[in-house]
Amino acid sequence: MALLAGKIVCITGSSRGIGRACALESAKHGATGLLLHYYGDEETEAELQTLKAEVERSHSQCRVVCVSGDIADPATSTKVVESGVREFGRIDVLVSNAGICPFAEFITMPHALWERTRAVNLDGTFYIVQAVANQMKAQVPQGGAIVGVASISALVGGEFQCHYTPTKAGILSLMQSCAIALGKYNIRCNAVLPGTIATDINKEDLANDEKREYTIKRTVLGRLGAPDDIAGPMVFLASDLAKYVTGASLLVDGGLFVNLQ
Template sequence: MSLVANKVVCITGASRGIGRACALEFVKHGASALILHYLGDVDTEAEVQSLKNEVEDQGVKTAVIAGDIGDPATAASIVSVGIQAFGRIDVLVSNAGICPFAEFLTMPHATWERTRQVNLDGSFYIVQAVANQMKTQNPQGGSIIGISSISALVGGELQCHYTPTKAGILSLMQSCAVALGKYGIRANAILPGTIATDINKEDLSDTTKRDYMVKRTALGRLGAPDDIAGPVVFLASDLAKYVTGASLLVDGGLFVNLQ
């Protein structure tokens, strides 16, 4: 079943982890073109080229754009390049994010500022830029999915800078649902639990902590990037055509497992 047949999908932070998994899942379900944003350093350059080759081998067109998502010029560039290549944007997955674990009392202000710039400012910039494009496509509209986190709902000792940004993304999607509904644009948030990606690779290298996090889940395992990709495609598809302003917790039962 082609859930997103012929849709043009834009994904930020697409070179690895959840972003990459989403790209591949959209291809599987019929997307016609992908606009892939990546940071632009040596590592992400190689990763996005690999993804581009894999996707284009399956007959799906791509446009790739490098840049700091915390800079509003990057969001403008993503939309400009995407529209020049494909003429429209049907889906946005605002995924780019960082989580440099740090103690609260000794955290340099630069760590707070950079985390906010990438996670929250970057989400605002790309959502605003893409929403303005989607508005011109009315009544076709579009679907915007913000990758928030279970951390929007609960705290973490080394995440006093990170959790507020993820709560902000959740709130941003709720308000954008209200602001953009009249243009046929839906806005929803995905809240991943503990997903094994590069963002927490170092933290989960502590086997004691990893085992603890596994035991905290109801399903008895950490999440993988493709566990998030399926729900993202669902929210992008017409199966979710009356879903907006919602938050979908995808955490293997971590949040509800009090005991």
């Protein structure tokens, strides 16, 4: 069942992890265009090119357009939307995924680390959501679906995430408020809240065998999440199966949050 047939899907932070999985799943579900944002250094450039080649090899109906830039800079969001409109004429789905989590102790955390984490995670989400929402409002037929990638960290704390958890709570709140602000334009806004997903963002943290085993034991399904565990729920929220769902948050954590003991 092609849940995103004919859709143009924009994904930020798409070169690896959850963003990459969302791109592949969107193409699998019939998207005809992928507008893929990535940071633009040598490493993410190489990763993005392999993703582009994989999509075009496996899903011939899907054309891929790549746009680089620092999502913390509002000019990047403008460039992303302009590229999407120029190449595809419209944007139907936004997955705001770009984010960082450099683990650090609160007491000694440099203010620059707080500022950079906030700028990428929260400011960057605001900029791209606002830019794409303006396009969705203007296009015919009007509307679209926006999915903000928040985190289980929007609901709970973390000793070395005092700079990160507030940004993810902010993304959740942003999606709730944008659902109200944008509903009149037929734009749905929802948040997906991943639990512990094995990606580059937490690779060093999970390299600690004791921490890794503890996390797995706390998770009801008995394993860490994989990026494609998030891609499926994203497709659902972006698709017409969720046409009456807006302002919602979907926790995708293998049962980590509910497991008190």
